[in-house]
Amino acid sequence: MRKTGRPFVGGRHYAVSSGHALASMVGARMLERGGNAVDAGVAAGIALNVLQPDFVTFGGVAPIIIYLAARREVVTISGVGWWPKAASIAYFREKAGGEIPPGVLRSLVPAAPDAWMTALQHFGTLTLAEVLAPSIELADRGFPTHNFQSTNLARWRDGFERWPSTRAVFLPHGRPPAPGEPFVAKDLARTRVRLVEGVVLHRGEGREGAIQAARDRFYRGDIAKTLVEFARDQGGVLDRDDLAEFAVTLDPPVSVEYRGVRVYGCGPWCQGPALLQALAILERFDLARVGHNTTDHLHLMAEALKLAFADRERYCGDPRFVDVPLDRLLSKEHAARCAEMIRMDRAWEGLPPVRPPVGRRAPAAAGGGSGPVEGGAAGDGSSMDTSYACAVDEAGNIFSATPSDTTYDTPLVPGLGFGISPRGMQSMLLDDHPNSLQPRKRPRLTPNPALAFRDGEPCLAIGTPGGDVQPQAMAQVMCNVVDFDMGPQEAVEAPRVATSAFPSTTWPQKYDPAGLKVEVGVEEEVRAALAARGHAIAVSAPADAWRMGGVCLIIRDPRTGLLLAGADPRRECYAVAW
Numbered sequence: 001m002r003k004t005g006r007p008f009v010g011g012r013h014y015a016v017s018s019g020h021a022l023a024s025m026v027g028a029r030m031l032e033r034g035g036n037a038v039d040a041g042v043a044a045g046i047a048l049n050v051l052q053p054d055f056v057t058f059g060g061v062a063p064i065i066i067y068l069a070a071r072r073e074v075v076t077i078s079g080v081g082w083w084p085k086a087a088s089i090a091y092f093r094e095k096a097g098g099e100i101p102p103g104v105l106r107s108l109v110p111a112a113p114d115a116w117m118t119a120l121q122h123f124g125t126l127t128l129a130e131v132l133a134p135s136i137e138l139a140d141r142g143f144p145t146h147n148f149q150s151t152n153l154a155r156w157r158d159g160f161e162r163w164p165s166t167r168a169v170f171l172p173h174g175r176p177p178a179p180g181e182p183f184v185a186k187d188l189a190r191t192r193v194r195l196v197e198g199v200v201l202h203r204g205e206g207r208e209g210a211i212q213a214a215r216d217r218f219y220r221g222d223i224a225k226t227l228v229e230f231a232r233d234q235g236g237v238l239d240r241d242d243l244a245e246f247a248v249t250l251d252p253p254v255s256v257e258y259r260g261v262r263v264y265g266c267g268p269w270c271q272g273p274a275l276l277q278a279l280a281i282l283e284r285f286d287l288a289r290v291g292h293n294t295t296d297h298l299h300l301m302a303e304a305l306k307l308a309f310a311d312r313e314r315y316c317g318d319p320r321f322v323d324v325p326l327d328r329l330l331s332k333e334h335a336a337r338c339a340e341m342i343r344m345d346r347a348w349e350g351l352p353p354v355r356p357p358v359g360r361r362a363p364a365a366a367g368g369g370s371g372p373v374e375g376g377a378a379g380d381g382s383s384m385d386t387s388y389a390c391a392v393d394e395a396g397n398i399f400s401a402t403p404s405d406t407t408y409d410t411p412l413v414p415g416l417g418f419g420i421s422p423r424g425m426q427s428m429l430l431d432d433h434p435n436s437l438q439p440r441k442r443p444r445l446t447p448n449p450a451l452a453f454r455d456g457e458p459c460l461a462i463g464t465p466g467g468d469v470q471p472q473a474m475a476q477v478m479c480n481v482v483d484f485d486m487g488p489q490e491a492v493e494a495p496r497v498a499t500s501a502f503p504s505t506t507w508p509q510k511y512d513p514a515g516l517k518v519e520v521g522v523e524e525e526v527r528a529a530l531a532a533r534g535h536a537i538a539v540s541a542p543a544d545a546w547r548m549g550g551v552c553l554i555i556r557d558p559r560t561g562l563l564l565a566g567a568d569p570r571r572e573c574y575a576v577a578w
């Protein structure tokens with residue numbers, strides 16, 4: 001095992017890794033109380049709403065993938081809201097000048113509360129009050145502002161200045177709190193107390209019934225009423241039916257096999273299939289022989305990802321609205337065809353012309369609306385960001401979730417302390433596009449948590465923030481583990497690259513056809529050789545390391561049950577184990 005900047009973290013009983021040390025400790029507290037990995041993961045994810053409120057909001061998104069050891073089953077929870085029924089491309093052309101502007105016009109129905117409560121209700125063991133208690137304390141009493149948070153609040157200060165409700169929380173005393181100063185979110189704490197109050201009133205209905213009562217209060221009761229009134233007051237189109245009729249879905253996962261490891265992800269309502277496709281293409285090449293972070297290795301990584309993103313652009317969207325040919329896209333035959341398109345001497349500039357899978361034509365050119373804008377920065381994470389949490393318990397249950405939604409581009413709801421999911425910014429204003437904006441349609445999410453199995457036994461939970469960088473960072477870390485036999489912390493800390501040779505998922509879909517961001521740890525001669533092959537190299541400065549993701553992972557040895565955890569030092573990520 002090579003030297004790393006973080007200590008080795010491992011245990012026999014449980015492990016939790018997340019975007020913040022306190023969130024990981026919250027998850028560990030649930031396990032110490034006798035809870036399972038789902039209790040721990042939900043508690044840690046909800047704590048991230050408090051601890052990283054610039055990037056994760058309680059009213060946002062929370063895609064989840066879970067392994068249930070007793071049932072030997074993998075399930076996913078969609079965790080993304082839908083557009084209000086009054087929203088349409090025509091509406092945005094008429095009312096917003098063909099833009100998806102900051103504020104409540106980009107708001108979806110909040111999905112995260114339903115996702116957390118659905119996971120807890122169906123697969124957890126603790127009560128909602130037990131799971132919410134640590135995050136209520138963190139929000140009510142405050143916690144020390146961390147360096148990353150303080151820097152981000154200053155970076156997007158203009159966004160927080162737009163709305164009085166947001167300014168009051170994020171810019172107390174007229175400025176962002178400095179590292180070490182207390183950060184308090186009283187309204188958010190009170191909202192969670194209200195959910196617990198609903199649970200207490202329905203205690204006689206059992207644990208599951210009480211959780212349902214809390215959910216109903218959010219989506220049909222007084223919280224829903226406040227959300228709709230505020231959205232309407234701000235010029236939005238959200239109504240009570242949009243909330244009352246919404247529910248996350250429990251879906252089977254999608255998967256591919258990568259060198260004997262079965263990798264599971266969420267469906268085409270997120271970019272989970274892009275990660276799986278990239279791995280399927282990379283399997284056609286002997287990366288171990290090529291060598292870690294050599295020119296050929298990083299070139300292959302970038303080109304495989306471009307091919308996966310090309311198919312994402314042409315096919316992937318909400319499967320309730322779009323016929324996504326997943327079986328063909330994830331087939332070994334399609335991976336082989338894609339691999340044949342990779343030239344080792346020259347990079348594709350922009351999206352490669354991937355052959356459409358048999359039986360499904362690619363969408364036609366857009367019929368109006370705004371298209372991608374050239375000039376995006378490679379690996380910049382767009383203007384949307386995220387966090388991540390995973391947990392594994394002694395019984396072998398695994399929880400993996402990527403909660404998200406920023407608060408610098410939408411106002412906090414006064415009295416509630418969270419924003420209404422601005423994830424609508426990941427839809428396209430193109431009439432004939434798989435990710436087009438439509439009433440009650442879900443935008444294609446960037447968050448995409450994953451799990452992996454070896455010989456039929458769970459062996460890995462992984463995820464990261466980073467927008468379009470997410471599947472790129474995850475693929476590189478997984479290859480570090482599988483192809484280069486790295487431990488979790490070493491795999492996470494190894495230098496990475498990120499391509500931007502595709503339209504960004506996030507409005508206004510910037511596009512840098514040859515862009516490749518490369519971290520400073522990649523050798524200079526390798527950077528030069530990549531440039532000679534046509535990659536437009538941008539070296540990632542240390543201050544921008546966070547834009548290359550914040551990967552967290554837990555490796556479980558199927559033979560011994562021992563757990564090894566890694567957490568990315570590019571952000572505030574931290575792992576704990578016992």
